[in-house]
Structure formats: structure tokens, C-alpha cells
Amino acid sequence: MMWKDKYKIGVELIDQQHKELFRRVSDFTETIRNEQNWEDKLDKVKETMVFMQEYVIAHFDAEEAYQEEINYPDIENHKEAHAKFKEGINDYVKIFEEEGFNEAKIQEFGGRLMTWLIMHVGRTDQKIGEYVRSKGGQA
Amino acid sequence: MRAEYVNSFYKAIKEVFELMIDIVPQRSNMRMVDSLVSNKDANVILEVKGNLQGTILFSFPQDMILKMMKIMSGMDVDKIDSFASSALGEVANIIGGNALTNLAEQNYICDIAPPQIFVGEHKALSIVDEKALQLTLTTPIGEFDITISLNENQSE
Numbered sequence: 001m002m003w004k005d006k007y008k009i010g011v012e013l014i015d016q017q018h019k020e021l022f023r024r025v026s027d028f029t030e031t032i033r034n035e036q037n038w039e040d041k042l043d044k045v046k047e048t049m050v051f052m053q054e055y056v057i058a059h060f061d062a063e064e065a066y067q068e069e070i071n072y073p074d075i076e077n078h079k080e081a082h083a084k085f086k087e088g089i090n091d092y093v094k095i096f097e098e099e100g101f102n103e104a105k106i107q108e109f110g111g112r113l114m115t116w117l118i119m120h121v122g123r124t125d126q127k128i129g130e131y132v133r134s135k136g137g138q139a
Numbered sequence: 140m141r142a143e144y145v146n147s148f149y150k151a152i153k154e155v156f157e158l159m160i161d162i163v164p165q166r167s168n169m170r171m172v173d174s175l176v177s178n179k180d181a182n183v184i185l186e187v188k189g190n191l192q193g194t195i196l197f198s199f200p201q202d203m204i205l206k207m208m209k210i211m212s213g214m215d216v217d218k219i220d221s222f223a224s225s226a227l228g229e230v231a232n233i234i235g236g237n238a239l240t241n242l243a244e245q246n247y248i249c250d251i252a253p254p255q256i257f258v259g260e261h262k263a264l265s266i267v268d269e270k271a272l273q274l275t276l277t278t279p280i281g282e283f284d285i286t287i288s289l290n291e292n293q294s295e
Binding site for chain 2: 107118119
């Protein structure tokens with residue numbers, strides 16, 4: 001499991017969504033990395049990838065709505081970080097659609113996705129928690 | 140080679156490793172070298188352009204990379220495949236980005252090109268005009284090197 005408690009930001013709603021996000025990225029990563037023959041698991045690879053992608057969008061939308069609700073001052077930079085994250089995923093999805101689900105390319109994507117996710121939640125999102133705490137909110 | 144170049148990278152390495160790998164590397168040896176040599180199992184090169192120009196080389200032993208992947212992913216990784224090499228390249232890329240942010244605070248504005256990753260190649264990558272600085276960092280999961288060859292860009 002990729003999730004670690006140190007990634008918590010101290011806002012229950014967001015922390016629960018982050019755990020779910022890590023779970024879906026872990027499922028995708030485990031699927032692409034298990035010993036099963038690539039052709040035999042291709043449908044499962046595609047399914048877990050779509051499942052992960054859907055949640056990335058849903059979570060980013062929910063997190064941005066929460067930031068608006070609390071008047072988070074860094075919201076524009078954060079939206080830009082979300083847009084770059086989604087763009088990074090979409091660039092790979094485009095490659096897979098055009099060139100097929102090549103195993104080495106998907107492994108490459110999996111390695112990057114894991115790193116992006118840890119950096120985003122472990123660092124960028126921590127600033128939301130710091131802001132909430134500075135306003136005397138829950139944390 | 141100015142101390143602030145090295146310190147900017149060392150600070151970035153400590154921050155990124157602590158966040159992503161749960162460990163804080165410690166400086167051990169520092170030496171001047173004549174060339175960028177990939178002397179370990181996997182190497183990542185970052186080309187720097189801007190007020191400073193040059194090359195940064197990260198060199199890791201295989202065993203350490205596999206342990207890094209285990210810490211990050213929670214899964215056993217038994218070889219440096221596309222997954223591990225791309226994750227490693229991205230970690231180096233993030234370190235480079237953070238180091239450039241540190242350098243920007245000292246008015247050096249630079250960019251880095253996408254990381255180039257070489258696995259299993261022990262060879263001289265390039266001869267540098269001036270001596271480069273190689274720093275060895277120790278961690279509980281192994282030792283790695285960063286070689287920094289940066290010079291002020293006279294045409295900027």
C-alpha cells in the first residue's frame with residue numbers, strides 16, 4: 001500500500017479522499033506489476049486505469065470546491081497544479097490510445113504517477129492543512 | 140564551483156528524500172572530479188540551462204533503488220525496469236526542480252531539461268571544462284553520489 005499516515009493534512013474529508021486515491025493508484029500499480037501474463041490482464045489494466053482516472057478528476061474537483069469554501073488563498077496555484085497533474089495523465093492516455101497499451105510504456109507511466117501523487121499529496125496539499133490550522137480549524 | 144550550488148542541491152535532496160523515501164541522507168565525502176562518470180548501476184542526468192549551465196548526475200546502486208521503490212510503493216520491486224527507472228528519474232527531476240527554486244532565491248534563474256536515465260552503464264558520460272564536484276550521500280539503505288558541474292553562463 002502506498003498510503004502513509006504522514007500524508008494526512010488534518011481535514012477528514014480530504015484525508016479520506018486521499019486514502020481512496022492512493023488505494024486506486026495502488027490497485028492500478030499492483031495490476032500492472034503482478035506476475036500475470038500481460039495480454040491476459042490487459043482488460044484489468046484498462047479497467048483499473050479508468051477507475052483511477054475517474055477518481056483523480058472527482059477528487060480534484062471536490063478539493064477545489066473545498067478550497068473555495070474555505071477561501072484558500074493559494075487556490076489558483078493549486079488549480080494549476082491539478083491541471084498539470086491531469087495533463088500528465090492525459091498525455092500518457094493519448095499515447096496508449098494511439099500506440100496501444102504497451103507494457104513498458106505503462107510501467108513508465110506507473111512509476112511517474114506514483115511519484116507525482118506522493119509529491120502532490122505529501123507536499124502541495126499539506127499547505128491546505130496548514131491554512132486550516134492557521135485559521136483555528138480542525139487539524 | 141560555488142558553495143551555494145552544492146548547498147541548493149543538498150537541501151533539495153534532503154527535503155525530497157525525507158518526504159518520499161522517509162530518510163534524510165547525510166553528506167559523507169566530497170571530492171573534485173575531471174569528468175562525469177556513471178560509476179553505479181543506475182544514473183540520472185539533468186541538463187541545466189539559464190544563468191547557470193551544466194550537468195547534474197545522480198548515481199545509485201541497484202540495491203538502493205529497489206529499496207527506494209519498496210518504500211514508495213509498498214510493493215516488492217526486484218529489478219530496475221521501466222517502472223523503477225521512470226520513478227527514479229522523476230524523483231531526480233523533483234530534486235532538480237526544488238534545487239533550482241533554491242538557486243532562484245539567490246538570483247540564479249535556470250531551467251532543467253527532462254531527466255535522462257541510464258541503467259547498467261558504467262562509462263564516462265562527458266568531460267567537463269572545469270572540475271566537477273562529487274558528493275557522496277549516505278543513507279540507511281545505501282550510498283549514492285551526486286556530481287555537480289555548473290558554471291555561470293557568460294552569455295546571459
